[in-house]
Amino acid sequence: MDIKTTIIKFQSIIALFVLCVVLALMSDKFLTMENGWNIMRQISVNVCISVGMTLVILTRGIDLSVGSILAFSGAVAAGLLKFGIDMPSLNLYIGFTVFGAILGGFVVGGGLGLFNGWMITQFKVPPFVATLAMLTIARGATMLWTGGFPITGLGPNFAFIGTGWFLGIPMPVWITVIVVAIAVVITKKTKFGRYIYAIGGNESAARLSGLNINKIKIWVYAIAGILAAVGGIILTSRLDSAQPNAGFSYELDSIAAVVIGGTSLSGGRGSIMGTVQGALIIGVLNSGLVLLNVSPFWQQIIKGFVILIAVIMDRVNHPNED
Amino acid sequence: MGEENIILRADNITKKFAGVTALNGVSLNVHRAKVNVIVGENGAGKSTLMKILSGVYPEYEGTLLLNGEKVNFSSPKEAMKSGIAIIHQELNLIPYLSITANIFLGREIVDSFGMLDFKKMNQMAKALLTRLECDVPPTTLVAKLRVGQQQQVEIAKALLEDAKVVIMDEPTSAITDAEVEVLFRIIATLKKQEVSILYISHKLEELFKIADRFIGLRDGKMVGTIENVSQAKKEDLIRLMVGRDIKNLYVKEDLPLGKEVLRVEGISLPKHTIKSEYLVKDVSFNLRRGEVLGIFGLMGAGRTELLETIFGLHSKTMVGDIYIDGQEIRITSAMDAVANGMGLVPEDRKADGLVLQMPIFKNISMASIDQIVKNGLLNSGLEMDLAHKYIGNLNVKTSSPGQKSENLSGGNQQKVVLAKWLATTPKILFLDEPTRGIDVNAKNEIYHLINNLAKEGLGVLVVSSELPEIMAICDRILVMGTSRITGEFSQKEATEDKIMNAAIL
Incomplete structure (x- = not known):
């Protein structure tokens, strides 16, 4: 491998490194253990969502509904934990443990993702439209479920997920690392992962090779939904509160992480680790700009340009893709 | 024929693609106000020639003379400005724009305020359509037109630039018989208006109706013309298209055949748009282990669609039965096909x-x-x-x-x-044009490979539009005319003339 291809391959890591060096020189608070864990904790939700988003984008799809699904599944978990299912007319009351409530959140997230996949494969609704519809459906459902008010006071056991430490590492970081590790194995080492790349690379060839395109796509959207639920539970736990407007516009941060990480929106090319690097770049940049007292307005402008630069670099390196 | 009657002359045109010679020193004349028909097999070089004449390929050896003057078009736009327009087989219209907007695309008329002058453009479009016997209002969206009408819009586009030569590439392949009649009337009218036509088609029957002369292309060379169409017979035309010297071609080994591995009965596939017409109609055949069965057909005969139908890609609309190793199998997707031991090389x-x-x-x-x-x-x-x-x-x-x-x-x-x-x-392998666009050596390797697969007991179905290929590598040849099987020959009885005769039925 010559120098040029090496640089291209590791360009996100190099960018991340340069960014850290610059920020460390500019602020003495940047390169501290505390700030490091802070950044990691902050990006954990985005990484979880973005792993799902990566899978979806690899199949040449998109999922705009992850922010809303995050809010709804977080709210469901919080609601089940706090109130259980209480139907006096039926003389029915079911209480939920922390574990049960979380499972409930996963079922909701996975179910909504499944619905996305069903719309996209059976009714040929374009992914952009199907998940845009889900974006508002799940947001509306969150409002209905919460009545427009936060669900708070979820207890120390639940709070441990978002705020606790285990073996000197924050719990959200543990969860994120596990999610990433599983996703890396799935994409690199399983048949399912290979098929995801094949579908995004050339759906027609994949179909003619006898792949069950619909089944794979439905699973991908379901996984994106479950990972949105994981993010929702981390966020709810960290805030000790399920906010009705939680996760608002998270889908955009997630797409940004995927794109900065070098995954092609035309499908078939990209990686989970690229996305992790993309999310780290965004997280480090956010943290650094805050430490440097850059106004939030400027932060948004800078983030926009970072996305553009990342995509232009990608274009330069892959000039033949449409 | 005097020089003044020749509007366009190609002189010694040669075109190579990455080492493959598509045209080899072709010289021909296009006669003024005549329907000049180019005939030749697939791969004879017809499309390449058309693309050179219409400016799609600006680089080639040799010269083009338009009205006796040397021209070299750098783009289709430039060719059009000089009066040469091409109507492609696939129409290039924008569906959700009106007829007028399509005709004037890229050369819109604006008023003194810089706004689009719809009134004037609609009037001009209307006049053009009237000339083409098309009574659809010019404000109609192209998406609402039938294919034949869309073709008329394409012709109108050409006439707007005052085209002197109109090239038509398989114009009747996608339109109904009634629309063909209209097209032929339009061609007759254009002729009267001193427009010269260069026409490509495989449908020999229709060619006799409209051709004024035939030009034969074969393997990238001009092989002759027939100037006196009224005296010509179908056999003369076929000889012009094929009649090649067979030289050191690969010939398949004669192998013993095994048991039947695939049988299809009454396979039909209706057209998407018109349910009463068929892409594939009532096709039945069987294939044995160790057999290489060829399906020959000209462009648009339905060969690819037949393979796709058996492979489960049109399971919602197809009818017919499929038997593998004597067992009836329902194949509703490529997944089923693969699971049942089939493979398709598209x-x-x-x-x-x-x-x-x-x-x-x-x-x-x-x-x-x-x-x-x-x-x-x-x-x-x-x-x-x-x-x-x-x-x-x-x-x-x-x-x-x-x-x-x-x-x-x-x-x-x-x-x-x-x-x-x-x-x-797999047990059964479908090969659709397996050697298209690959060089001679690789072709030969693939022929040997097909032979070896048959030897190992596979049933191989090869679709090809190259006569020498299909005659060399197959044990048995089915010929598809338009959507149906119109002939079946063993390798020994097959000749180019027989196959071509069946293919144009």
């Missing part, structure tokens, strides 16, 4: 055969990935073994199995597609 390997950005080894294992899974995970050792095995067996020329498929030559890409299917150890 006509367009880049669009449908390969995931181009994936390395060779991933393409090879694509359809049979279970054999490289160990403990639930992909095993790269097994995968590499598989890749090396087929790269060796098929003689794929590559630096390593990790090379991206898009960087391979056409012949090697085709071998990778074949490898993908062989890795599934």
Whole structure:
């Protein structure tokens, strides 16, 4: 491998490194253990969502509904934990443990993702439209479920997920690392992962090779939904509160992480680790700009340009893709 | 024929693509205000010639003379300005714009305020349509028109630029019989208006109705003309198209045949748009182990659609029965087809055969990935073994199995597609134009490979529009006319004339 291809391959890591060096020189608070864990904790939700988003984008799809699904599944978990299912007319009351409530959140997230996949494969609704519809459906459902008010006071056991430490590492970081590790194995080492790349690379060839395109796509959207639920539970736990407007516009941060990480929106090319690097770049940049007292307005402008630069670099390196 | 009657002259035109000679010193004349028909098999060089005449390919050897003056078009737009327009087989219209907007696309008329002058453009469009006997209002969206009417819009576009030569590439392939009648009337009218027509078609019957003269192309060379159409017979035309010297062509080994592996009965596929018309109509045949069965047909005969139908790609609209090893099988998707031991090497390997950005080894294992899974995970050792095995067996020329498929030559890409299917150890292999666009050596390798597969007991179905190929590699040849089987020949009885005669039925 010559120098040029090496640089291209590791360009996100190099960018991340340069960014850290610059920020460390500019602020003495940047390169501290505390700030490091802070950044990691902050990006954990985005990484979880973005792993799902990566899978979806690899199949040449998109999922705009992850922010809303995050809010709804977080709210469901919080609601089940706090109130259980209480139907006096039926003389029915079911209480939920922390574990049960979380499972409930996963079922909701996975179910909504499944619905996305069903719309996209059976009714040929374009992914952009199907998940845009889900974006508002799940947001509306969150409002209905919460009545427009936060669900708070979820207890120390639940709070441990978002705020606790285990073996000197924050719990959200543990969860994120596990999610990433599983996703890396799935994409690199399983048949399912290979098929995801094949579908995004050339759906027609994949179909003619006898792949069950619909089944794979439905699973991908379901996984994106479950990972949105994981993010929702981390966020709810960290805030000790399920906010009705939680996760608002998270889908955009997630797409940004995927794109900065070098995954092609035309499908078939990209990686989970690229996305992790993309999310780290965004997280480090956010943290650094805050430490440097850059106004939030400027932060948004800078983030926009970072996305553009990342995509232009990608274009330069892959000039033949449409 | 005096010089003044020749509007366009091609002189010694040669065109090569990456070492393949598509046209070899072709010289021909287009006569003024006549319908000049070019005939030739697929691959004879007709399309290449049309693309040179209409400015699509600006680079070639030789000269073009328009009205006796040397021209060299750098783009279709420039050719159009000089009065040469082409009506492509696939129409190039924008569906959700009006007829007027399509006709004037790129040359809109504006008023003194810089706004589009709809009134004037609609008037002019209306006049053009009237000239073409088309009574649809020019404000109609193109999407609402039938294909025949869309074609008329294309012709109107050409007439707006005052085209002197109109090239028509298979204009009747997608339109109904009634629309063909209208088209022929339009062509007659254009002739009266001193427009010269250069016409390509495979449908010999219709050619006798409209042709003023025939020009024969074969293997990239001009082989002759027939000037006196009224005296000509169909046989003369076929001789002009085929009649080649057969020289050192590969000939398939005679192998003993095994039991029947595939039988289809009454396969039909209605057209998407018009349910009473068929892409494939009532096709039945059988295929035995160790047999190479050829399906010959001209463009648009329904060969590809037949393969796709059997392979389960049109399961919602098709009718007919499929038997594998004597058992009736329902095939509702490519998945079912693969599970039942079939493989399909598609006509367009880049669009449908390969995931181009994936390395060779991933393409090879694509359809049979279970054999490289160990403990639930992909095993790269097994995968590499598989890749090396087929790269060796098929003689794929590559630096390593990790090379991206898009960087391979056409012949090697085709071998990778074949490898993908062989890795599934299929019983039945469908090959759709297996040697299209690949060089002579790779062609020969693929012929030998097909022979070896038959020897191993596979049933092989080859669709091809190249006569010498199909005659050389097949034990038996079915000929498809328009959507139906119109002939069946054993390798021994097959001749080019017989096959071509059946193909134009």
